[in-house]
Amino acid sequence: MTPNQLSEAIVAALRALVAAGSLELEVPSEVVVERPKNREHGDWATNVAMQLGAKAGLKPRDFAELLASELQKSAGIEKVEIAGPGFINLFVSDSAAGELAREIVTAGASFGRGVEYQGLKINLEFVSANPTGPIHLGGTRWAAVGDSLARVFEFVGAEVTREYYFNDHGAQIDRFARSLLAAAKNEPAPEDGYSGAYIQEIAARVLAETAEEILSLPDDQAQEKFRAAGVELMFQQIRESLHEFGVDFDVYFHENSLYESKAVERSIERLREMGHIFEEDGAIWLRSTAFGDDRDRVIIKSDGDAAYIAGDIAYYQDKRSRGFDRCIYMLGADHHGYVPRMMALCAAFGDKPGENMEILIGQMVNLVRGGEPVRMSKRAGTVVTMEDLVDVVGVDAARYALARSSINSSLDVDLEQLTKKTNDNPVFYVQYAHARTKQVAKNAVSLGVDDSEFDPALLSHEAEAELLANLSEFPRVVAQAAQFREPHRIARYIEVVAGSYHRWYDNCRVTPLGGQEVESVHRTRLWLNNAASIVLGNGLALLGVSAPERM
RNA sequence: GGCUUCGUAGCUCAGUGGAUAGAGCAACGGUUUCCUAAACCGUGUGUCGUAGGUUCGAUUCCUAUCGAGGCCA
Numbered sequence: 001m002t003p004n005q006l007s008e009a010i011v012a013a014l015r016a017l018v019a020a021g022s023l024e025l026e027v028p029s030e031v032v033v034e035r036p037k038n039r040e041h042g043d044w045a046t047n048v049a050m051q052l053g054a055k056a057g058l059k060p061r062d063f064a065e066l067l068a069s070e071l072q073k074s075a076g077i078e079k080v081e082i083a084g085p086g087f088i089n090l091f092v093s094d095s096a097a098g099e100l101a102r103e104i105v106t107a108g109a110s111f112g113r114g115v116e117y118q119g120l121k122i123n124l125e126f127v128s129a130n131p132t133g134p135i136h137l138g139g140t141r142w143a144a145v146g147d148s149l150a151r152v153f154e155f156v157g158a159e160v161t162r163e164y165y166f167n168d169h170g171a172q173i174d175r176f177a178r179s180l181l182a183a184a185k186n187e188p189a190p191e192d193g194y195s196g197a198y199i200q201e202i203a204a205r206v207l208a209e210t211a212e213e214i215l216s217l218p219d220d221q222a223q224e225k226f227r228a229a230g231v232e233l234m235f236q237q238i239r240e241s242l243h244e245f246g247v248d249f250d251v252y253f254h255e256n257s258l259y260e261s262k263a264v265e266r267s268i269e270r271l272r273e274m275g276h277i278f279e280e281d282g283a284i285w286l287r288s289t290a291f292g293d294d295r296d297r298v299i300i301k302s303d304g305d306a307a308y309i310a311g312d313i314a315y316y317q318d319k320r321s322r323g324f325d326r327c328i329y330m331l332g333a334d335h336h337g338y339v340p341r342m343m344a345l346c347a348a349f350g351d352k353p354g355e356n357m358e359i360l361i362g363q364m365v366n367l368v369r370g371g372e373p374v375r376m377s378k379r380a381g382t383v384v385t386m387e388d389l390v391d392v393v394g395v396d397a398a399r400y401a402l403a404r405s406s407i408n409s410s411l412d413v414d415l416e417q418l419t420k421k422t423n424d425n426p427v428f429y430v431q432y433a434h435a436r437t438k439q440v441a442k443n444a445v446s447l448g449v450d451d452s453e454f455d456p457a458l459l460s461h462e463a464e465a466e467l468l469a470n471l472s473e474f475p476r477v478v479a480q481a482a483q484f485r486e487p488h489r490i491a492r493y494i495e496v497v498a499g500s501y502h503r504w505y506d507n508c509r510v511t512p513l514g515g516q517e518v519e520s521v522h523r524t525r526l527w528l529n530n531a532a533s534i535v536l537g538n539g540l541a542l543l544g545v546s547a548p549e550r551m
Numbered sequence: 552g553g554c555u556u557c558g559u560a561g562c563u564c565a566g567u568g569g570a571u572a573g574a575g576c577a578a579c580g581g582u583u584u585c586c587u588a589a590a591c592c593g594u595g596u597g598u599c600g601u602a603g604g605u606u607c608g609a610u611u612c613c614u615a616u617c618g619a620g621g622c623c624a
Contacts (some may be wrong), residue, residue: 034567034569036570037570037571037572037573038570038571038601041570045569045570047568047569050607050608054605054607060607083570085567085569085570085607085608087570088571088608141617180580222555238559243612266598294553294554295624332621333555333556333620333621333622334621334622335622336554336555336556336621336622337554337555337621337622337623338622339554339555340554361555361556361619362556363556363557363620364620364621366620381595403567404564405564406562406565406567407565408556408557409556409557409564410556410619410620410621411564412563417563417576425575426575428573428589429575429589429590431589432587432588432589432590435587435589436586436590439586439587440586440587440605441586442586443586443587444586445593447586455554481624488565489565492564492565492566492574493564495573495574495575502590502591503590503592505587505590505591506582506590506591507591509585509586510586511583511585511586512585512586512587514584529586550587551587551589
């Protein structure tokens with residue numbers, strides 16, 4: 001019995017009451033079924049009587065009485081109680097609750113899958129860090145969260161393209177190229193340029209891997225060589241880091257290609273036809289105020305250079321032309337101010353902001369040392385890259401730590417703490433629970449406990465009821481994680497499952513004690529053990545974290 | 552000044568229009584002849600930043616305000 005099934009049973013009971021004429025009501029398609037905090041309040045509880053009582057012209061408790069007597073007839077519901085202002089507390093029979101273990105094992109890796117986003121084509125753009133340096137902690141957070149979100153979307157039926165936008169056009173790239181040139185010539189970095197060991201390395205590699213004597217060229221030509229080769233090397237390094245982090249993008253999109261293909265001109269032309277472009281002071285503008293922006297935006301400056309938004313316009317149009325229903329952008333809080341103009345350009349194309357284009361803003365990652373915030377600065381050598389983090393804590397712990405908090409909160413990362421007390425990390429708690437399920441199953445086989453028998457009524461221990469109830473929530477948690485774009489819900493959920501599994505393990509043996517015979521209860525428990533294994537494994541997979549067989 | 556995120560236990564953070572608000576860490580104590588002790592059990596702390604409002608019911612929604620971070624001017 002899952003909460004969804006109970007919700008269906010309640011809806012069916014309401015329909016029956018309406019059909020019988022004892023209730024006048026528009027029956028909703030689903031109702032809230034929750035696990036009460038206090039177990040005396042039943043295995044599950046619903047607040048429908050308080051939600052719908054007034055609509056049906058009844059006092060909540062009277063409504064509850066009526067519904068309760070109808071629910072008594074449902075199979076699997078053992079007892080119905082009415083409490084407080086009109087809560088309906090449901091008690092489920094052990095066999096109906098235990099049946100879930102078989103459902104989960106049968107579904108296997110598919111357990112928890114949904115169809116909510118069936119047929120939806122989603123373009124999920126995340127990280128998109130400039131190729132002027134390695135990926136920092138902030139970008140690493142988006143890599144972990146974004147990839148997990150993509151997995152969640154896929155799990156509920158969506159077709160997801162993971163996309164990375166390389167800003168390889170514009171002033172920042174010019175500064176990067178000048179910095180490489182300066183490094184190659186052993187000159188100090190330009191005032192507004194980039195420094196750091198990676199600049200030296202890349203400059204050295206460009207020199208080593210290029211046949212020509214770049215440094216004997218005039219500066220502007222040499223700088224162009226460094227730009228082309230340096231950006232390419234930076235691309236490679238970023239892709240490699242991401243790959244080692246377990247994140248592989250389907251599309252690495254180069255901003256520069258939008259200019260080379262004249263896509264920028266074409267999209268401006270398109271907007272001009274739609275009447276949203278004007279010229280003033282020698283510049284080309286988008287009339288974004290017509291779509292809720294607080295001022296109009298320059299697309300092409302009076303000197304002929306494109307403003308940053310020019311690429312965004314062409315890029316969005318490109319994504320839509322590739323057939324994506326939803327283009328989701330994950331941006332850092334420092335880009336918050338761009339949201340209105342992005343939404344305006346979406347609307348200018350005649351699309352629906354918030355639907356065809358959706359922007360998720362995530363808060364920053366702070367570096368903390370010994371409880372004190374450390375400002376990340378290249379000069380002070382306190383920049384932490386994705387590679388640094390992985391070196392210190394490993395991919396699993398890094399991804400888990402970054403993906404288990406809401407992106408609405410800024411996140412403090414304390415490297416010393418992560419180094420020193422690796423066991424504090426909840427990822428080990430969850431992984432350990434998973435490894436335990438595997439070892440228990442292995443031992444069961446060698447001791448003659450098999451899955452030839454399944455009698456759900458035997459799963460009657462308190463710890464089994466708790467574990468089953470938690471397992472039953474997985475599909476709903478996945479659906480919510482997708483709906484709210486919050487993959488951290490998966491992490492918090494599997495921590496709860498791991499806890500209830502550990503408690504169950506302590507109380508209920510799958511293999512009999514030495515000398516005792518294998519009984520039905522042992523075989524049945526093997527099903528529950530394997531069900532827990534599946535839910536933990538599926539949850540970890542959605543986070544992109546490995547589910548070890550042993551630890 | 553405008554926009555925005557956050558404010559919950561000593562620390563790091565979950566959560567929710569419902570019944571007695573949670574977890575991990577940290578502190579103290581306990582559990583192992585037998586499936587993984589990276590586990591389990593027990594002990595305690597909260598004006599859910601503050602003030603109003605909506606509601607049968609608000610920590611959750613709305614408004615104002617204070618504080619912290621971010622972007623913009």
